[in-house]
Amino acid sequence: MDWESWVVSTLNRALAYGTPLLWGTLGEIYAERAGVVNLGVEGMMILGAFSAFAVAQSVGDPWLGLLAAAVVGAGAALIHALFTVTLRANQYVSGLALTIFGLGFSGLLGARWVGIPLANPLPKLTVPGLSQLPVLGPALFQNQSYLTYIGLFLAVVLWLVLYKTRWGIVIRSVGESPATADALGVNVFLVRYLCLAFGGAMAGVAGGFLSVEYRPAWTEGMTAGTGWIVIALTIFAAWNPLRAVWGVLLFSGLYHLAYRLQAWFPPEFLKLMPYAFAILVLAIAGLRGARQLAPGALGIPYTRGEK
Amino acid sequence: MRRLGPLAFERRLTPSRPAVLGVSLLAILAALGTMSIIFAAYGVPPLRAYAVIIKGTLGTRFGLMEVLRRTIPLLLCGVGLVLAFRSKFWNIGAEGQLLAGAVAAAGVALFTDLPPPLLLPAMFGAGFLAGAIWGMVPALLKVRLGVNDVISTLMLNYVMIYIVEWLIHGPWKGPTMRGFAYTDTFPRAAWLPLIPRSMVHWPTLAVGVGAAILVALLLSRTRLGYELRVSGESPDAAHYAGISFLKVSLVVMFLSGGLAGLAGVGEVAGIHHKLLPPIQISLGYGYTAIIVAWLARGSPLAAVVTALLFGFIFAAGDEMKVTLQMPFQVVGVFSGLILFFLIGVELLMYWRVRFLPKGEGWTGKAGS
Amino acid sequence: MRKAIIGAVLVVMAGLLVGAQEEIVAGFIYVGPIGDLGWTYAHDYARRLVDEEFDWLTTMYVESVAEGQEGAIIDRLVAQGCNVIFTTSFGFMDGTIEAAARHPDVIFGHCSGFKRAPNSMSYMADFYQVYYLNGLMAGALTETGKVGYVGAFPIPELKRHINAFTIGVKEVNPEAEVHVRWIYSWYDPGAAKEATEALIAEGCDVFAFTEDSPTVIQVAAEHALPSFAHYSPMLEFAPEYVVSGQLVHWEAIYRDFLLKVHQGIYTTTNLQHVDYWWTLPQGAVELGADFGVAINPVWEDELKAYVIQHPVFGDISVYDLVFIRLSQFADPGITFDPFQGPLYDRKGNLVVPEGMWLSYESLITMEWAVDGVVGPWPGEPEG
Incomplete structure (x- = not known):
C-alpha cells in the first residue's frame, strides 16, 4: 500500500463524510454566535433527512428535496426560537426536546418510505481539468458532491460575513452582549430568530444530504448521532466558520482512518479521539489564557429592559 | 400589572409553588390533548388510549412497580444534576458518569474476591467514586482552564461510551458469552434484591430517596450549601465572600457525578447483572435526568416528583407499544410534546392572576 | 385387544x-x-x-x-x-x-x-451454507484477488459466516483473500459506508456484509463494483451490481x-x-438478493464463463458449481458441508482433520479465522 492511496482515500472520504458535519456546524455556529445553543441539531437533521427523501422521491428531483429539508429544518428551529427567545425557556431542555421529538416524529411519518431506494439521487461531480491533477485530483475533485463544494464556499462566505461585514458585527454583538446591542438599536429577538432559522435550514440540508446523496434511502434514525458531533465541532471550531472546515476534516479524516487502521488500533480508541480532542483543544486554549472563546451571552435568554 | 377585562395580571419575581404545579399540570394536559391527534391518526380513540395508559401505569401494582423501576436512575442522576445546576455548573454528563459507575461496579463484581456481604456495598462505593472522578474532570477543566462545562461533560459521555465498548469487546469480554460482547454474568451475591413480584431493585431506590433528602439538607442547612448557592446565584458576591470556586465546583461535581455513578450501579446490579453495550445499560437516563432536574427548579425533593413523572412517561411508553400496539416512535413524540408544553408555559408561572372587577384593585404596586 | x-x-x-x-x-x-x-x-x-x-x-x-x-x-x-x-x-x-x-x-x-x-x-x-455459495461467486468475480467483508460484531455467528464465505472464495480462486472490517454496530449506515470505502481503498472489488441496511451495496454500486445482499430483498437498491445474497424465511x-x-x-x-x-434444507434461508432470484441474470454470463478445475467435478463453471452445491445442501441426506476437512486456520493449525465435519457445537462457538481471511479478528485463539 503506497502513501498516495492513503492520502487520496483519506482526503476524499474526509470531504464526503464531512459534508453533512460541515453544513450542520456552520449553521450551529451562527445560532450560537447569536447567543442561542440549539441541542436540537440531531432532531432537525433527521427531520431534514426524512423530508428530503419524501419530496425527492415524490417529485423526482433531489434538489427540491434538499429545499424541503432546508424549509423543514428552519421550521423546526423556529419552534426552538419561539421557546428560547420569546418564551425565554431553558435552551438545553428545549433543544433536547426538539431532538427527542424530531427522532420520533420522522420515524412515524417515515414508516411507509422504508425499504425503497431513492430513484434519483443527487448526481456526483467530477471537476473537469482539476480532477486530472496528480494526488489532489482524485483526492479532492473526483466523485464529490455538489454540496461539498457549496459547503466549503459557504464556510468562506460565512466567515467573511461574520468578521468583515456590519451584519457580522450585529450578530456577534447580539451573542456577546445583547443589552448593548439593544441599546444601539439592534433588534435582538429578530437577529436570534434569523440566526436560529438559518442554523435549522443548514441542519436540514445536512440531514437531506444523508438521504438523497450519501446513502440514498430513508431509514429510521439514519442520522445516527451526527447531530451531536456537530455540537462538538461547533465548539472545537471556536465558533469560527473557517476553523470549522479544519475541524470537520480532522474529525472525518480520523473517522475514515479508524477503518483503515483497524488492524492496528482498537477502533473504539480512534472513535473516541475526536471527542477527547475537542476537550484537549479547549484545555490548550485555556492554558494559553484564551478564555473568552465562547460568545459572552451564550445560553442566556435575553430579557428586554428587565433585570 | 396588566388587565384583561376583570382579570388582573401581576408579575412576580419567583413563581409560587401552586403556580408552578398548576401551570405544569395544565401543560401536561395540553400535551395530552395534542397527543389525541396522533392517537386518532393511528385509529386509537384518544380516551381509550388515556384509559389504557393510566391503567397500565398507575392502575395496577405491576404498572406502579414499573414506574418506580424507571424512576430509580432518573432520580439519582436528577438529584445530582439539581445540585450541579444550583451552582450553575451545566453537567450534561450524567450519562457518562452513570456508565462510569456501571463499569466500576462490574469490575468489583467480576474481578474481586470480596465476601458476599461486602460485595454490594463495595460495588456502590466503587461506582460512586468512578462517577465522581469522571465528574470532577470537567470541574477541574472549567475552574482551572476555563473549558466550557456543557462541552466537556457532553464530550466525556462519548469517551466513556467507547471505553465501555472497548471493555466488552476486549479485555472484559466474558468467556461464557459465546463471543457476544458482554462480560460474564455477575455472581449472585452481586445481584441487588428486588421487591417481590417486581423488578424494582429497592436498595437503589432507597439510596435515591435518601440522596434527595440529604442533598436538600446540604443545600439549606450547611455552610457548603450556602457557598454553593451563593456561587451559583452571584459569582461576584461569592468572590468577595472568599468562597473558593475550585472547592465548590469540585465538591459539587464529586457529588453530582457520584450520584449518577450510583444509578449506573443500580442498573447493572439490579437489572442486567453484567456489563453490556452502553446504549443498553442506560436508555438515555443521563440525558432525561437533565430535564428531570430542570423541572425540579433547584429543589432536590421536587426531583423525586419530576423523576416519577418521567418514570411514568417511560412506563407509559411501554404501555403504548404493547397494549395499544403503536410504533415505538410514539414514545419520542409523546415525551417531546410534554417537554415542549412544559417549557412553553414557563413564563406563565411568573404571572399571578387575580379577579378584580372594574374600578377596584389599583394597589399602587409597580406593574411591569 | x-x-x-x-x-x-x-x-x-x-x-x-x-x-x-x-x-x-x-x-x-x-x-x-x-x-x-x-x-x-x-x-x-x-x-x-x-x-x-x-x-x-x-x-x-x-x-x-x-x-x-x-x-x-x-x-x-x-x-x-x-x-x-x-x-x-x-x-x-x-x-x-x-x-x-x-x-x-x-x-x-x-x-x-x-x-x-x-x-x-x-x-x-443460519446462513453459513448460503455464505459459502456467495463466496464461490465472489471468488469468481474478483479481479484484484481481494474480496471485502463489512461485519457488524466479531461474534461466532459472523466468524462462522465469514469463514464459510472465505472457504467458498478460495475453492474457486485459491489465491484470493477476504479483507474484513468491523463496524461494531448492527445498524450504522455511516460506519458501513466508510468501512466499505476503506476496503475499496485497500483494493477490494467485491463485497459482502452483515449490517441491517443496504449501504454496502449502494456504495459498491457507486464504484461500479459487485456485491452480495444481506438479509432482506435488496436487489432494487443496485439492480446492476447485486449478484446474489442471503434471504431469511x-x-x-x-x-x-x-x-x-x-x-x-x-x-x-x-x-x-x-x-x-x-438452514437451507428446511427452507429457513434462501440464496438470492430477492425472493425467487438466486442469481441476478445480469451476472449469469460472467459466472458461466469462469470455469475452474474442480477436484470433484472436473471442469465446471462457477455458475454450475453453485447450483450443484445448492442441491447438495437441499438434500436431507447431507452430502456436503463447507466446513469439511482438511481445514487450516490462518495461523496454520489444522482445525478440521481430513474426512471430518464440524459439530453443531463447534459451529456455534467458532472463534478461529480460516486461511485467507485478512484483517482484525478479535478473540482469535492464541497460537
Missing part, C-alpha cells in the same frame, strides 16, 4: 386435545425498529405472513425493546393474553428464561441463544412451531430440548 387399541388411541387424542392451544395469541419482542430493513424487519415480515395464514392465530409485536427491559415487556404481553412469546435478540436470553419460570403456562421461543426451559425453546435460521420456523403448538405437539412442558437450527 381391539378395545385396548381404540382405548389407547382415544387416550392419545384426548391428550392432544387437552394439550392443544385452540387459539394462539403470539407476541413478538424485537430489539430494533421494524423499519430497519434487516433483522427486525425480517422477523416482522414473517410475523405478518403467519398471522395471515392461520385463522386461529393473533399476533402482537413490540419493537425497539432495549436489553434488560424484556422481562417487563413479557409481563405486559402476558397480561394482554399472549400465550406464546418470541424474543428475538441474544441479549434477551436470560430475561426470557427467567420469564419462562414466572409464567409456566406460557410458551416461549428465544432466537439466537442457547438456553432453554421446559416451556422455552430456542431457534435460529423466519416464517418457516414460526409456521412449524406455531402449528405444532396448535396441534398440542409442543406444550409448556416439553421444550427443554427443542432447538430449531434451520
Whole structure:
C-alpha cells in the first residue's frame, strides 16, 4: 500500500463524510454566535433527512428535496426560537426536546418510505481539468458532491460575513452582549430568530444530504448521532466558520482512518479521539489564557429592559 | 400589572409553588390533548388510549412497580444534576458518569474476591467514586482552564461510551458469552434484591430517596450549601465572600457525578447483572435526568416528583407499544410534546392572576 | 385387544386435545425498529405472513425493546393474553428464561441463544451454507484477488459466516483473500459506508456484509463494483451490481412451531430440548438478493464463463458449481458441508482433520479465522 492511496482515500472520504458535519456546524455556529445553543441539531437533521427523501422521491428531483429539508429544518428551529427567545425557556431542555421529538416524529411519518431506494439521487461531480491533477485530483475533485463544494464556499462566505461585514458585527454583538446591542438599536429577538432559522435550514440540508446523496434511502434514525458531533465541532471550531472546515476534516479524516487502521488500533480508541480532542483543544486554549472563546451571552435568554 | 377585562395580571419575581404545579399540570394536559391527534391518526380513540395508559401505569401494582423501576436512575442522576445546576455548573454528563459507575461496579463484581456481604456495598462505593472522578474532570477543566462545562461533560459521555465498548469487546469480554460482547454474568451475591413480584431493585431506590433528602439538607442547612448557592446565584458576591470556586465546583461535581455513578450501579446490579453495550445499560437516563432536574427548579425533593413523572412517561411508553400496539416512535413524540408544553408555559408561572372587577384593585404596586 | 387399541388411541387424542392451544395469541419482542430493513424487519415480515395464514392465530409485536427491559415487556404481553412469546435478540436470553419460570403456562421461543426451559425453546435460521455459495461467486468475480467483508460484531455467528464465505472464495480462486472490517454496530449506515470505502481503498472489488441496511451495496454500486445482499430483498437498491445474497424465511420456523403448538405437539412442558437450527434444507434461508432470484441474470454470463478445475467435478463453471452445491445442501441426506476437512486456520493449525465435519457445537462457538481471511479478528485463539 503506497502513501498516495492513503492520502487520496483519506482526503476524499474526509470531504464526503464531512459534508453533512460541515453544513450542520456552520449553521450551529451562527445560532450560537447569536447567543442561542440549539441541542436540537440531531432532531432537525433527521427531520431534514426524512423530508428530503419524501419530496425527492415524490417529485423526482433531489434538489427540491434538499429545499424541503432546508424549509423543514428552519421550521423546526423556529419552534426552538419561539421557546428560547420569546418564551425565554431553558435552551438545553428545549433543544433536547426538539431532538427527542424530531427522532420520533420522522420515524412515524417515515414508516411507509422504508425499504425503497431513492430513484434519483443527487448526481456526483467530477471537476473537469482539476480532477486530472496528480494526488489532489482524485483526492479532492473526483466523485464529490455538489454540496461539498457549496459547503466549503459557504464556510468562506460565512466567515467573511461574520468578521468583515456590519451584519457580522450585529450578530456577534447580539451573542456577546445583547443589552448593548439593544441599546444601539439592534433588534435582538429578530437577529436570534434569523440566526436560529438559518442554523435549522443548514441542519436540514445536512440531514437531506444523508438521504438523497450519501446513502440514498430513508431509514429510521439514519442520522445516527451526527447531530451531536456537530455540537462538538461547533465548539472545537471556536465558533469560527473557517476553523470549522479544519475541524470537520480532522474529525472525518480520523473517522475514515479508524477503518483503515483497524488492524492496528482498537477502533473504539480512534472513535473516541475526536471527542477527547475537542476537550484537549479547549484545555490548550485555556492554558494559553484564551478564555473568552465562547460568545459572552451564550445560553442566556435575553430579557428586554428587565433585570 | 396588566388587565384583561376583570382579570388582573401581576408579575412576580419567583413563581409560587401552586403556580408552578398548576401551570405544569395544565401543560401536561395540553400535551395530552395534542397527543389525541396522533392517537386518532393511528385509529386509537384518544380516551381509550388515556384509559389504557393510566391503567397500565398507575392502575395496577405491576404498572406502579414499573414506574418506580424507571424512576430509580432518573432520580439519582436528577438529584445530582439539581445540585450541579444550583451552582450553575451545566453537567450534561450524567450519562457518562452513570456508565462510569456501571463499569466500576462490574469490575468489583467480576474481578474481586470480596465476601458476599461486602460485595454490594463495595460495588456502590466503587461506582460512586468512578462517577465522581469522571465528574470532577470537567470541574477541574472549567475552574482551572476555563473549558466550557456543557462541552466537556457532553464530550466525556462519548469517551466513556467507547471505553465501555472497548471493555466488552476486549479485555472484559466474558468467556461464557459465546463471543457476544458482554462480560460474564455477575455472581449472585452481586445481584441487588428486588421487591417481590417486581423488578424494582429497592436498595437503589432507597439510596435515591435518601440522596434527595440529604442533598436538600446540604443545600439549606450547611455552610457548603450556602457557598454553593451563593456561587451559583452571584459569582461576584461569592468572590468577595472568599468562597473558593475550585472547592465548590469540585465538591459539587464529586457529588453530582457520584450520584449518577450510583444509578449506573443500580442498573447493572439490579437489572442486567453484567456489563453490556452502553446504549443498553442506560436508555438515555443521563440525558432525561437533565430535564428531570430542570423541572425540579433547584429543589432536590421536587426531583423525586419530576423523576416519577418521567418514570411514568417511560412506563407509559411501554404501555403504548404493547397494549395499544403503536410504533415505538410514539414514545419520542409523546415525551417531546410534554417537554415542549412544559417549557412553553414557563413564563406563565411568573404571572399571578387575580379577579378584580372594574374600578377596584389599583394597589399602587409597580406593574411591569 | 381391539378395545385396548381404540382405548389407547382415544387416550392419545384426548391428550392432544387437552394439550392443544385452540387459539394462539403470539407476541413478538424485537430489539430494533421494524423499519430497519434487516433483522427486525425480517422477523416482522414473517410475523405478518403467519398471522395471515392461520385463522386461529393473533399476533402482537413490540419493537425497539432495549436489553434488560424484556422481562417487563413479557409481563405486559402476558397480561394482554399472549400465550406464546418470541424474543428475538441474544441479549434477551436470560430475561426470557427467567420469564419462562414466572409464567409456566406460557410458551416461549428465544432466537439466537442457547438456553432453554421446559416451556422455552430456542431457534435460529443460519446462513453459513448460503455464505459459502456467495463466496464461490465472489471468488469468481474478483479481479484484484481481494474480496471485502463489512461485519457488524466479531461474534461466532459472523466468524462462522465469514469463514464459510472465505472457504467458498478460495475453492474457486485459491489465491484470493477476504479483507474484513468491523463496524461494531448492527445498524450504522455511516460506519458501513466508510468501512466499505476503506476496503475499496485497500483494493477490494467485491463485497459482502452483515449490517441491517443496504449501504454496502449502494456504495459498491457507486464504484461500479459487485456485491452480495444481506438479509432482506435488496436487489432494487443496485439492480446492476447485486449478484446474489442471503434471504431469511423466519416464517418457516414460526409456521412449524406455531402449528405444532396448535396441534398440542409442543406444550409448556416439553421444550427443554427443542432447538430449531434451520438452514437451507428446511427452507429457513434462501440464496438470492430477492425472493425467487438466486442469481441476478445480469451476472449469469460472467459466472458461466469462469470455469475452474474442480477436484470433484472436473471442469465446471462457477455458475454450475453453485447450483450443484445448492442441491447438495437441499438434500436431507447431507452430502456436503463447507466446513469439511482438511481445514487450516490462518495461523496454520489444522482445525478440521481430513474426512471430518464440524459439530453443531463447534459451529456455534467458532472463534478461529480460516486461511485467507485478512484483517482484525478479535478473540482469535492464541497460537
